[in-house]
Amino acid sequence: MQSNHYALKAATIVGEDNNYTDHYLVIKAGVINAITASLDPAIPCIDLGETTLVPGLIDLHIHGRQGCDVMDATMTSMTTISNSLASHGVTGFLATTVTSSWQETLDAMNNIGQASQQTMSGAQVLGGYSEGLFFTNEHKGAHNEQYFLELTHQRIDDLINASNHHLKVLALAPEIANACEMIEYLNEKKIKVMLGHTDATYDETLDAINAGACGGVHVFNGMRGIHHREPGCTGAVLVHNTNVEVIADGIHLHPAILKMICQLKKQQQITLISDCSNAGGLGDGHYQLGKTAIEVKDGVARTQSGSLAGSTLTLEKAVFNLSNMAEIELRDAIHMASLSPAQFLGIDKTVGSIALGKQADLAILDPHGKVQATIIQGRCIYNAAQESLSDHLNNIA
Missing domain, CATH: 2.30.40.10 (Urease, subunit C, domain 1)
Incomplete structure (x- = not known):
């Protein structure tokens, strides 16, 4: 037939x-x-x-799978990631970088740009997500601070050009120098800005949101938490009209927190992500996330200091986890991994x-x-x- x-x-x-x-x-x-x-x-x-x-799932934040990393900057690695994602119901993804040297970041963006213009054998590359470089130390997680850089107009232009204009999202900490000016410039270039790996206060985060930032990177993780007198970045992205990324693996967020997020935010404001590293699909062992050594034990990836380092999660598993843990309808969880990310990228008219x-x-x-x-x-x-x-x-x- x-x-x-x-x-x-x-x-x-x-x-x-x-x-x-x-x-x-x-x-x-x-x-x-x-x-x-x-x-x-x-x-x-x-x-x-x-x-x-x-609907085919869309993973907006993923670093790798099956021993391959976006930072490998090769089409072979991207193809392996693409095929592995397809086996988990993913039809499109943003290839996500992690803090590394500037040249390695540009090389990875160049490869992302090439992959975005090709028909992949598995899930399609919808563009690039720059996570890294423009953060602060307090909540750096698995990001190596020796490579942190000041964000400038020129560096933004270099990332855009390296990706052949396929950079879709850039993550930054709201407290870095000239953050609001850079957010406005990124918005002019049609690039979404997400806030993360930050010790920003509520007011600093609100300034970034008012400048055009879209929401929070893997909310609650890699950011100042909520205190009743200082809600921090977490509180700001939860109570304002912003998007939040959610890692529903039962490790990054307690089920009660997942339930709270679903009660506070509209469906279209919640995007399920895997934040999967190259260890995904390989089992326990020692791996690298960019420049950082990580160990996966019982399926949980951590740095040597004990910080969580991405995940080994698959997006279809995240869907069922969220439905069960947050006690929401499965169709709503499905749409948080398909329609919500499509709406975020502005491609929901077609996918x-x-x-x-x-x-x-x-x-x-x-x-x-x-x-x-x-x-x-x-x-x-x-x-x-x-x-x-x-x-x-x-x-x-």
Whole structure:
């Protein structure tokens, strides 16, 4: 069945506005053409059985997987990351840098720019995320302070040019020199600014938000926490109209904190991220996150000083963790890993949810929540080793 016009039938389809039971998702030329309870018999159909069809996930903050790091600055590493992400239902991601030398950062951005212009074999590179260099020491986490730099107009221009204008997000600490001026300049260049690895006060953070910063990097982690007389960066990004990144691995944030975040923020203001390092998918052991040695023990990555160092999380696991720990609807958690990041990037008109006219970027989950297949623009880019499903999806690849 090799056709650019076909249907998928699933037990549940998680649409943008509704869940559909025993419906057909009709795909034509890589685009969602219909969601219907009945199907024209002339349209080829694949019955996916007791599966759930969800939008392809979008990971806005990920450093690597399977022993490969964005900082490797090679297409081989980017391809490995891309393919690994596809096996976890991710259809698009921002390749995220970590503090390193200036030249190594530019090299990584150059590679990100090249990957962003290619059709990857797995999840697509949606652009670059600069995390590192422009932080302060107090909450540096796994970032090596010897490479911290002053943020200037020239350095912003250099990052943009190195990425061939595919830099989408830059993270900084609000208390660095000229932060508000730099935020305004980044906004002029259409680059989102996130605040993190910071000891900024509430007022310093509010100044940055008023200058155009969008929200908080992995909220609560790598920032001054909430005190009842000094809410800090954490308090500021939670109570104002900003976005927050959330790592829902049960390590970075207590379930009660996850629940609080979901009560304080609107769905579109919460973006689930993996913040995964190159240790993701490899098990316990010793690894490098940029220039920093880390150890993974029982699935938790830490520096030698004990600071958390990214994660080994997958985004589909984060979805189920958040739903269970924060006691929210699964569809809401799914959209925090698909529609919310698409809205943040301004690409939600074409991707991020299952809706008419959008790209057929999809993940197929079995009854246990395991990813069985991943589809981009109607083309299967990953399928698990279950013959019945695999054979059908190979026919539409």
